[in-house]
Amino acid sequence: MLVKDIMNTNVKVASLTTPLRDIAVIMCFNKISGVPVVDDNNEILGIISEKDVLNSMYPKVDEYMQIGSYDFEQLESEYTDILNLRVADIMKPGLFTVAPDDPILKAVSIMCLKKIRRIPVADGNKLIGIVSIGDVHKAIFQKHLDDNSNINNTNTGNKLKAAS
Numbered sequence: 001m002l003v004k005d006i007m008n009t010n011v012k013v014a015s016l017t018t019p020l021r022d023i024a025v026i027m028c029f030n031k032i033s034g035v036p037v038v039d040d041n042n043e044i045l046g047i048i049s050e051k052d053v054l055n056s057m058y059p060k061v062d063e064y065m066q067i068g069s070y071d072f073e074q075l076e077s078e079y080t081d082i083l084n085l086r087v088a089d090i091m092k093p094g095l096f097t098v099a100p101d102d103p104i105l106k107a108v109s110i111m112c113l114k115k116i117r118r119i120p121v122a123d124g125n126k127l128i129g130i131v132s133i134g135d136v137h138k139a140i141f142q143k144h145l146d147d148n149s150n151i152n153n154t155n156t157g158n159k160l161k162a163a164s
Contacts, residue, residue: 003107004100006139007121007129013038014048016088023048024083036120036127037087043125046091047118056082056090097122098131108136 012026012035026035027050034049082090097120098107107119111133121129 001104001139001143002100003098003102003104003121003131004129006104006135007100007131008135009129011036011120011127011130013042013127014087015039016045016086016091018087019083020053020085020087020090021083023087024053034118036130037091038127042127044095044097044120044122044127046093046095047116047120048087048091049117052090052092053082056085095120099123100128104131104136104139107131108133111136 012030012032014023014026014035014037016037016039018037023035027033033051034047036044037046037048038044096110096114096116098110100121100123111117111119117134118130118132120127121131
């Protein structure tokens with residue numbers, strides 16, 4: 001099975017200047033945990049995830065070491081400040097993509113190896129879709145469910161013929 005067989009082409013995207021507040025709305029209302037970041041030519045620049053947004057709330061290690069402890073309730077109340085940032089302020093460098101003609105197990109192997117839950121599908125540098133680890137699992141499960149159903153139907157049919 002190929003990536004193009006299961007990829008989602010209705011992809012929500014962000015730009016470097018998109019406010020995190022808008023990203024939070026997109027993720028929460030669409031029940032997705034990350035969106036690709038693209039430029040004006042739809043070329044992929046990166047990806048922004050819920051994890052990136054939440055990680056930006058925490059103090060840097062050196063700050064934590066100087067203070068020794070942190071008021072986590074206070075950090076949560078500062079979430080509004082984080083929402084006023086832009087994607088470019090917290091987006092992590094580095095991006096992995098797959099091509100539409102790649103096998104889906106290549107996509108899932110990259111996601112597992114890199115500990116990511118979604119991977120953009122690109123034609124060159126152009127975004128054309130996205131695949132999540134759940135999409136791959138669902139596709140493999142469905143294929144094997146269908147295959148087993150056909151095997152069971154064939155076996156049942158053979159048993160009925162033998163009984164006649």
